Amino acid sequence: MRADELRRILDARATDPASIAEAAAARRPGSLLGARDRALVIAADHPARGSLRAGADPMAMADRADLLTRLVEALARPGVTGVLGTADILEDLLLLGALDERGVFGSMNRGGLAGASFELDDRFTGYTVDAIRRFGFDGGKMLLRVDLADDRTAPTLEACAKAVGGLADAGLVAMVEPFLSSRAGGVLRNDLSVGAATTALTIAAGLGHTSAYTWLKVPVIGDGGDDMAQVLAATTLPTLLLGGEVSAEPDATYARWDKALRHPTVRGLVVGRSLLYPPDGNVAHAVDTAAELL
Template structure:
């Protein structure tokens, strides 16, 4: 398949489910990092947690054809290294042939449904380490939200440590996304202060019996002046979390650019900010992000060439 057709995808799934396994087995793989040591990953694991909104549209990611078309556009742009997603999304992309020569990361724990009373119970309901290995993917991503006031966070932490161990035993990347979180007015909020992000990095880096295959996926802190000291908390390779769609896209790109100068930051993992940019131009948003990683894409005025 070369174009997105729900009819074709559904027919193949219904009549030849083994086609997904065959596509995974024959997919041409690439090294995790290229020669420049940089990585731009497109994230699309939000729907499986019930988080379908982007910008002002609460159901933006609900249309699977539209989401897949946006993903295919992004993955086809120069400088895009791979994708992070849940099984349903990655299986579709395998059938579409969109994962050739791409880094592929399976999303492992999606149990903390957005807005649910059990949202902080981030159980492992997605890819297992054996699935990542069987499908010849490059690693697994796990969300680690810890609430100091919630005893259940210890279960989340133990599950994350086990996933780190399971992936490391197979020589696969464990991409850990840590937050210190709490409920405010009944809603889960992640603390993006410099102190909180520093603590979350320290906790995540120590998970499991080895950190040899552990990478971190961290947000850019609210106080951008302190991003340097925050990142001094670990020697683990790190990628930046893109976060929510922002109305001021240029300001977001400027924050990423500053954080990308740090020695242990190797790239970006961005989802809705690039797939659903305010102006709707996915290719232009992706090209701008890619330009932040490969300096030829920048201009000296501080503005970003799209």
């Protein structure tokens, strides 16, 4: 990021905060699927949950100018259809003019801070339905981790159901990312077995008073083949594949994505750290490789 671009953000935030809403109003809208009816959404909502790690670097996402540089580069690549983030990140991108002709999704529940004792009580501390609508964005994303042994799951379930219904009533996409989770040694872990992923998907699909605008954001199970097919057979809702952690073997990750993308339920990818922080540091190449899979 050039020094003048960073200065423009800093000055706008300090002296002209109304310019953020003005930039949102002037944005040329995009769509989730783009011209090819396939989605490639760049995710960048991790920092608001205190999750800054990418690969071996525990503070990789802490440098905001560096993160924005990577996001702007990724969003400019052919085949990228959108971005997912919290208000602070999306507003920086608005001020940079980087969101034109891209679908934009606001991250809604970031209160389940990584490593916290209350992590499962994932409060809605980010975007509201009304704010997503006012900013002219395309939808909202929510994380739903279900631990059958922890009663803090219940308020998150209820809040997600209300958000799904509210977004649908506004004609906006509800992007739900579900997991069955449990604690081991005090650390919350997501269960990526076929049975757990299938159960999580069916719970998420049933949230709210309508599923007409619900999309599911799901991890790639196994090698992306038969196990993934078994999971996806549980719903008719459109699904997007979750990119997951940065892999030391990106070619193997791309192969798994390639297999999973062949299932008819799958409409694309939502990927963050794997594309923004690839092992070789080449963001453009990583994004272009993902786009080619679509």
